[in-house]
Amino acid sequence: MKPFLERLQTKEILVADGAMGSFLFQRGLKSGESPESINLKDPNVLVEIATLYFNAGADIVQTNSFGGSPLKLSHYGLEEKTEEINQTAAQCVRQVVGDKGYVSGSCGPTGQMLKPLGVIETDEMREGFQRQIKGLIEGGVDIICVETMTDLNEAKLAVQAAKSLAPDMPVMATMTFDPTPRGFFTVMGISISQAVQGLTEAGADILGSNCGNGLEKMIQIAREFRKFTKLPLIIQSNAGKPEMKEGKLVYPEDPSFFEKRVKDLAQAGVSIIGGCCGTTPEHIQAIRKAVDSL
Amino acid sequence: MDIIKKISDYLQKGDDEKVFELTQQAIAQNIPPDEILNNGLIKGMDVIGDQFRNHEIFLPEVLLAARAMHAGMDQLNPLLSKAGIESKGKIIIGTVQGDLHDIGKRLVCIMLKGAGFEVIDLGTDVPAENFVEVAEKENAPVIGMSALLTTTMPAMKQVINMIKEKKLQNTIKTIVGGAPLSKQSAVEIGADAYGFDAANAVIRVKELIGVS
Numbered sequence: 050m051k052p053f054l055e056r057l058q059t060k061e062i063l064v065a066d067g068a069m070g071s072f073l074f075q076r077g078l079k080s081g082e083s084p085e086s087i088n089l090k091d092p093n094v095l096v097e098i099a100t101l102y103f104n105a106g107a108d109i110v111q112t113n114s115f116g117g118s119p120l121k122l123s124h125y126g127l128e129e130k131t132e133e134i135n136q137t138a139a140q141c142v143r144q145v146v147g148d149k150g151y152v153s154g155s156c157g158p159t160g161q162m163l164k165p166l167g168v169i170e171t172d173e174m175r176e177g178f179q180r181q182i183k184g185l186i187e188g189g190v191d192i193i194c195v196e197t198m199t200d201l202n203e204a205k206l207a208v209q210a211a212k213s214l215a216p217d218m219p220v221m222a223t224m225t226f227d228p229t230p231r232g233f234f235t236v237m238g239i240s241i242s243q244a245v246q247g248l249t250e251a252g253a254d255i256l257g258s259n260c261g262n263g264l265e266k267m268i269q270i271a272r273e274f275r276k277f278t279k280l281p282l283i284i285q286s287n288a289g290k291p292e293m294k295e296g297k298l299v300y301p302e303d304p305s306f307f308e309k310r311v312k313d314l315a316q317a318g319v320s321i322i323g324g325c326c327g328t329t330p331e332h333i334q335a336i337r338k339a340v341d342s343l
Numbered sequence: 344m345d346i347i348k349k350i351s352d353y354l355q356k357g358d359d360e361k362v363f364e365l366t367q368q369a370i371a372q373n374i375p376p377d378e379i380l381n382n383g384l385i386k387g388m389d390v391i392g393d394q395f396r397n398h399e400i401f402l403p404e405v406l407l408a409a410r411a412m413h414a415g416m417d418q419l420n421p422l423l424s425k426a427g428i429e430s431k432g433k434i435i436i437g438t439v440q441g442d443l444h445d446i447g448k449r450l451v452c453i454m455l456k457g458a459g460f461e462v463i464d465l466g467t468d469v470p471a472e473n474f475v476e477v478a479e480k481e482n483a484p485v486i487g488m489s490a491l492l493t494t495t496m497p498a499m500k501q502v503i504n505m506i507k508e509k510k511l512q513n514t515i516k517t518i519v520g521g522a523p524l525s526k527q528s529a530v531e532i533g534a535d536a537y538g539f540d541a542a543n544a545v546i547r548v549k550e551l552i553g554v555s
């Protein structure tokens with residue numbers, strides 16, 4: 050298997066995976082528990098989910114470590130388990146994809162705010178990300194994916210933490226934007242051009258957006274990114290904004306909706322296409338099909 | 344410039360030290376505490392709320408303004424209760440069980456306080472019975488519930504059902520909000536109101552208890 054960054058230079062479009070949380074709940078995770086607690090209790094579930102996405106055609110499969118920073122895990126009294134949780138997350142995906150796919154180590158927000166808005170010091174946050182990412186690297190990831198960020202400083206700390214531990218490890222960094230009359234901004238007020246500048250300075254190799262307000266908005270976001278950077282782009286979109294129907298949560302954008310819009314993402318210059326909340330292996334299969342027929 | 348206007352301006356800039364200082368001065372000048380509150384602090388938060396709703400400012404500016412508001416409020420609260428000035432009403436608020444997300448709820452608390460309500464913040468991961476128990480004990484007319492995880496929306500319904508079981512639906516109204524919710528889903532779970540953002544939540548709460 051070619052090294053990840055070389056592969057992106059060939060202009061090939063790679064497919065990433067979809068949502069994780071819904072599967073964890075179907076397989077015994079209880080409301081109020083840390084999604085990463087599964088890594089300790091029942092790692093077979095991680096193998097099963099990775100297999101579903103790998104078989105659906107994902108080139109890149111993500112680890113179950115979104116909330117695996119010690120700052121986040123401390124809510125559940127699990128911060129002492131940071132290393133084990135992240136190592137296991139990586140090992141389980143590696144076991145599935147072998148040398149036929151890339152393992153991407155997920156690194157989400159800590160849920161805490163840096164001073165002066167919150168109480169966390171920069172050093173504490175950086176060290177936390179380092180502990181998490183060290184675990185992911187030891188578990189065998191190929192890529193670190195800093196995702197769903199809204200605070201640029203937090204995102205930069207995570208990217209820098211990865212680069213300080215493994216300068217050659219590719220780092221993807223994605224933020225979550227909302228539409229406003231003045232363009233796209235994160236809830237912390239970061240624009241796409243600011244995100245590009247800050248994340249690039251921090252050393253990220255691939256930039257983009259995840260989660261969000263549906264695929265149509267993501268196509269606009271990708272075009273906006275393209276204006277400011279030549280780096281490869283990644284888009285992992287929600288399947289729209291969920292609605293409650295008959296007591297159940299329904300995401301409006303189905304696999305065929307995704308399939309039809311892959312072309313637009315490709316034209317916007319996106320190199321990696323995957324899903325976020327509400328997407329399923331069927332969505333990934335649809336993306337795969339569309340990518341293969343480009 | 345008039346000191347009350349200065350309080351509002353520095354609050355909007357998020358300068359808590361200056362707001363603290365000016366509030367102290369205003370009290371020393373014997374300006375009635377409710378005037379400092381309504382025309383200084385609340386007016387400043389109103390502007391912040393409008394700017395946030397219009398996406399002119401973002402979360403950091405709101406949080407800093409809130410900190411400045413608290414710097415003034417802490418000095419006014421004892422004077423307000425001594426003067427027998429009542430709040431617009433008591434609101435019980437929390438993020439529902441299973442959900443640890445704090446920011447959205449914090450924003451709503453800030454905006455409600457800024458609009459003159461007394462807010463009891465139960466924190467995150469709040470069990471259904473806590474919402475109802477505290478609302479009953481405190482005689483609060485409104486319970487506000489927040490969720491960011493899609494999976495915790497059913498916990499909101501649990502609270503609403505509990506209110507109905509206890510036949511309290513005429514005295515305790517519910518409002519829900521959070522990223523996965525919509526007006527439609529709020530109706531679906533039987534909530535009395537839906538706040539699509541923090542500023543909108545304040546408007547809806549005012550409607551629920553009939554104050555302006």
